[in-house]
Amino acid sequence: MSAVLGVLILGPLASASLAMIVRHHRTLRDGVTVSSMAASTALSGWVLFDVERAGTSRLVIGGWTPELGIELVADLFAALVLVAAMGTILLVQLYAIGERGSKWGSDAAVTAPVMLVLSAGTALTLLTGDLFTLFVGFELILVASYVLLTHRGQAGQVRSGMTYLVMNLLSSTFFLFGVAFVYRSTGTINYELLSQRIPELDMATRAGIGLWFLVVFGTKAAVFPLFSWLPDSYPTAPTNITAIFAGLLTKIGAYTLIRFHTTMAMEDLGPAILTVAGFTMLIGVAGALAQNDVKRILSFHIVSQIGYMLMGLGLFTVAGIAGAIFFLVHQIPTKTVLFLVGGLIERSTGTSALGSISGLIHRQPLIALLFAIPALSLAGVPPFSGFVGKLALVDAGVAASSIPIVAIAVGGSLLTLLSMSKIWIGVFWGEANERASLGDPPAMMRLSTLVTVASTLLIAALAGPIFTLSQRAAEQLLIR
Amino acid sequence: MFRSQSPATRPLVDPVVVPGVQAATQMATVAAAYLLFAGHNQPGGGFAAGLMVGAILVLRSLIGRPPPIDGIAIAGLGCLIATVTAIVPIALGSDPLDQTVVSTNLPVLGTIKSGSALILDVGVVLVVAGLVVAVIDGLAPSDGPDE
Numbered sequence: 001m002s003a004v005l006g007v008l009i010l011g012p013l014a015s016a017s018l019a020m021i022v023r024h025h026r027t028l029r030d031g032v033t034v035s036s037m038a039a040s041t042a043l044s045g046w047v048l049f050d051v052e053r054a055g056t057s058r059l060v061i062g063g064w065t066p067e068l069g070i071e072l073v074a075d076l077f078a079a080l081v082l083v084a085a086m087g088t089i090l091l092v093q094l095y096a097i098g099e100r101g102s103k104w105g106s107d108a109a110v111t112a113p114v115m116l117v118l119s120a121g122t123a124l125t126l127l128t129g130d131l132f133t134l135f136v137g138f139e140l141i142l143v144a145s146y147v148l149l150t151h152r153g154q155a156g157q158v159r160s161g162m163t164y165l166v167m168n169l170l171s172s173t174f175f176l177f178g179v180a181f182v183y184r185s186t187g188t189i190n191y192e193l194l195s196q197r198i199p200e201l202d203m204a205t206r207a208g209i210g211l212w213f214l215v216v217f218g219t220k221a222a223v224f225p226l227f228s229w230l231p232d233s234y235p236t237a238p239t240n241i242t243a244i245f246a247g248l249l250t251k252i253g254a255y256t257l258i259r260f261h262t263t264m265a266m267e268d269l270g271p272a273i274l275t276v277a278g279f280t281m282l283i284g285v286a287g288a289l290a291q292n293d294v295k296r297i298l299s300f301h302i303v304s305q306i307g308y309m310l311m312g313l314g315l316f317t318v319a320g321i322a323g324a325i326f327f328l329v330h331q332i333p334t335k336t337v338l339f340l341v342g343g344l345i346e347r348s349t350g351t352s353a354l355g356s357i358s359g360l361i362h363r364q365p366l367i368a369l370l371f372a373i374p375a376l377s378l379a380g381v382p383p384f385s386g387f388v389g390k391l392a393l394v395d396a397g398v399a400a401s402s403i404p405i406v407a408i409a410v411g412g413s414l415l416t417l418l419s420m421s422k423i424w425i426g427v428f429w430g431e432a433n434e435r436a437s438l439g440d441p442p443a444m445m446r447l448s449t450l451v452t453v454a455s456t457l458l459i460a461a462l463a464g465p466i467f468t469l470s471q472r473a474a475e476q477l478l479i480r
Numbered sequence: 481m482f483r484s485q486s487p488a489t490r491p492l493v494d495p496v497v498v499p500g501v502q503a504a505t506q507m508a509t510v511a512a513a514y515l516l517f518a519g520h521n522q523p524g525g526g527f528a529a530g531l532m533v534g535a536i537l538v539l540r541s542l543i544g545r546p547p548p549i550d551g552i553a554i555a556g557l558g559c560l561i562a563t564v565t566a567i568v569p570i571a572l573g574s575d576p577l578d579q580t581v582v583s584t585n586l587p588v589l590g591t592i593k594s595g596s597a598l599i600l601d602v603g604v605v606l607v608v609a610g611l612v613v614a615v616i617d618g619l620a621p622s623d624g625p626d627e
Contacts, residue, residue: 010570021560059575062578
C-alpha cells in the first residue's frame, strides 16, 4: 500500500487549506490541525511497520516513469526519521495551543495552516526519490518557515528573518546549480539511477559534485563554517516555532546530507566530512559556553550536535552511518523538548536570560525535572538515548581507527555537560527570586512537554530495536 | 474582520474611469475564462487566468470597490480543490495526480477535449485570485490590527 506515501504529503496540504478557510474559528481550526497531524503520525508509524516488514515502498506520481517523473520512496531511513518528525510536529502543535494567548505565543490563525504546510514539505523532503523534488520539498519547508519566523512582525524577528532568508535563498540557488551539474554529467536526477551512474564518473567530477552538495546541504544543516545564521535567527521566534526549527529543520539538512553522500558513494570525501564534523562539534559547543541566555545556549548546541551526525557519515561504515541515523532520530524529540522547556521557563519567569532567573527549582520542580532529563540525554549521560547514540558513534570511530574525531566527540560531550550545568546552576539553583513568580504555565504546555520527554525516554528504552533498525537502514544506504 | 468603508475606500465617482473599469471587468472575465479553458494544451492555464482575475480585482479596488471576500479563505478553498483533485485518484486505485481526459461534441464550439486537470486549474485560479485579494487587503489602510 504505497499510496499512503502520497497521502502523507497531500493530506497535510488539504488540511492546511481547510485550516486556512476556518482560521478564525478556534475549535474547528485546532481540530483540523491536530487531527491531521495525528493522522500523519499514525500513517508514518504504519509506513515504518510496513517498510520494516515488506521492504522499501515506492509510489510513482501521475503515472510517469521514474526517469521522467516523480517517485516517492520510503526506505527504513526515511521511515524512521518520518515517524520522529511527524510525532514531534504533533506534540509541538499541542504545546502551541497551550502557549497562545500569552505575549510569547504565536498567532494560531497564521501558524496552524503554515505548520501543516511545513509538515507536508517535511514528508516530501524525506520521501522524495529524486533531486528536483527534494528541492521542491525544501522550498515548501522554507516558505513555511519564513512565515513562521516573521509572522509576529517584531523588529528582531524581521531582522533575523532577513538573515535566514538570504542564507537559505543563496543555498537554494546553489542547490539548483548543483541539480544542473548532476543532470549534465549523468543525464538523470533520480537517486536510484544516480547511484549507478555517479560511481562511473571520473574522480574530479564526482568530488566536485560531492563538495558542492556538502556546501548546499551543509548550509541547511548549519555545519561549520556555514552556521552563523542559525543562533541569531532561531531564538527570536515564539517557542513552538523555535522548537520545530531546532528539532526538525537542521536535522532534515543532515538527513539529506547522509542520504545524498551515501547514495552517491562519496567515500573519498570521508576525511573532509570528518574535519568539518570535528570543527562543528567544537565551535558549536564553545559558542554555547559563551552565551548567557537559555535559548541562545540551546541554539549553539544545535550546531554542535549536527557535528555528531556528520561524524557518523564521514566514517562511511555501516556502524558509523547506523550511529548517525540513531543519533538523528534521538535528536529530533530531544532538541525540541529542550526548547519547549526553555519556553516553560520563559512563561513562568518572564525571561530566558540566565542572569535574571534563579532558584526556579523551588517553585517549579516539574520544569527542573523536564529540563534535566533531555539535558543529560543531550550530553550523552547513560542511560538516556543520547548515550546510546554517542556510544555507537564513538565505537564506530574506534573501529575505523579515526582516533582524533573520537577524542573531539568525547571532549565535546563533556563541554556539552558543562554548558547544560550552566543553565542548571543559573536557572534552577540558588535563592528563589521574585522573577520566578508568574505562576504555572498552562497545563497543556506542561502536559505536551511531559509527553515529549516521555517519548525521548521511550527512545532510550527501545534503544535496542531502534538501533537494529538504524543498522539495517545504514546497510540499505551503503550496500548496493 | 473585513475593512469597513473608511474614507480612503469610499467609491470613486468619475465619468471616465468608473465605466472604463466596469467595461474592462466584463472583457477581462471572458479573457480569464478563455485562458482557463485554453490551458489544457495551449498557452494559458489556471495561473494566468488567476492573474487576470486578480488584475480585475486590483482595478476595481482602485475605484473604491474592493471585493467583499476573505482572500485567504478563497485561496484556501482553491488549494483544497487542487489537493483533493490530486488525492482522489489514490482513492480510485490510481497514482496521485493522475487525470482522466474526456472529449465531447458541443454545438457551436465543436469537439471539446478536457479532463480532471481542469478542476485542479480552477483551484489554481482561486489560489492566485485569493492571494491578490489578500495583498490588496494588506496594502489598504486598516482601521486597526486584524484580530
